[in-house]
Amino acid sequence: MIKNNVSIWKSAIRQIKTVLKFILTGFKNFSTKYPNIAQIIQLSFIYFFAVVDLLYAILNNVFSLGYLPEFLLPIFL
Amino acid sequence: MITSILQSPILKIWASPEKVFFMSYVVIEFMVVRSTFKFSKLVKYNILMIFALLMVQGLVISYWDLLFHRQIATPVAKWAYDQGAFIYTDKQLAIVFFLNTFVIFFLGYCYLYFQSIRGKFATIPYMEWLTDSVAFWLRIKTPTMRFGKRKKGNDEKDKRK
Numbered sequence: 723m724i725k726n727n728v729s730i731w732k733s734a735i736r737q738i739k740t741v742l743k744f745i746l747t748g749f750k751n752f753s754t755k756y757p758n759i760a761q762i763i764q765l766s767f768i769y770f771f772a773v774v775d776l777l778y779a780i781l782n783n784v785f786s787l788g789y790l791p792e793f794l795l796p797i798f799l
Numbered sequence: 800m801i802t803s804i805l806q807s808p809i810l811k812i813w814a815s816p817e818k819v820f821f822m823s824y825v826v827i828e829f830m831v832v833r834s835t836f837k838f839s840k841l842v843k844y845n846i847l848m849i850f851a852l853l854m855v856q857g858l859v860i861s862y863w864d865l866l867f868h869r870q871i872a873t874p875v876a877k878w879a880y881d882q883g884a885f886i887y888t889d890k891q892l893a894i895v896f897f898l899n900t901f902v903i904f905f906l907g908y909c910y911l912y913f914q915s916i917r918g919k920f921a922t923i924p925y926m927e928w929l930t931d932s933v934a935f936w937l938r939i940k941t942p943t944m945r946f947g948k949r950k951k952g953n954d955e956k957d958k959r960k
Contacts, residue, residue: 757839762916764842769912772849773905774810779860780901787893 823850831937840937845915847933849908855929856904863896 753760784791804810827850829835831843907923914921920939922930927943934941
């Protein structure tokens with residue numbers, strides 16, 4: 723029973739590894755073929771997170787004043 | 800778009816400072832130091848630049864809290880009657896401050912983004928102290944850096960040779 727469980731676990735890990743390898747090789751191939759586009763995608767992600775962080779940092783403090791900015795009214799009401 | 804950003808539980812991770820601190824450590828270790836993902840120097844430069852700007856942004860907001868979001872302790876008698884301390888803030892001023900901070904940093908990020916998309920290492924006017932510091936850690940030399948600036952005595956010695 724225990725042996726059976728271990729073998730199931732091992733095969734599951736093997737499958738996950740193959741899927742991950744497939745994704746990683748896909749990424750590698752894409753970035754070697756189109757380095758500029760890959761770079762732009764990476765930069766877009768980085769700056770997206772920077773803007774999200776800015777939004778949270780500002781809005782947390784604005785909400786703590788007990789004030790809701792008017793441009794957010796349609797979202798929350 | 801804004802709704803999904805504001806209400807997304809995953810993105811809320813970025814709101815708490817201790818998680819941000821840990822994540823920034825992980826990001827710097829794997830993306831910049833070890834180069835696991837093999838990012839180009841431009842991407843690494845932008846990652847470090849954003850971290851530095853996020854710190855400046857946090858500093859601006861925390862100094863606002865420290866200087867203007869004053870907690871005024873009421874007399875002990877009031878406190879005893881459970882009226883407690885109250886926080887006094889000029890709401891209008893606070894809103895103007897936060898709006899300006901948001902706009903300035905947002906425009907800054909947009910400028911850096913468009914510069915980096917064009918493949919340029921962005922520099923901010925009058926902020927060479929920041930961009931040069933970021934460039935230093937990636938071993939990039941910039942014209943404003945004082946790399947190898949010699950003392951007068953050394954120059955004279957060289958001339959004698």
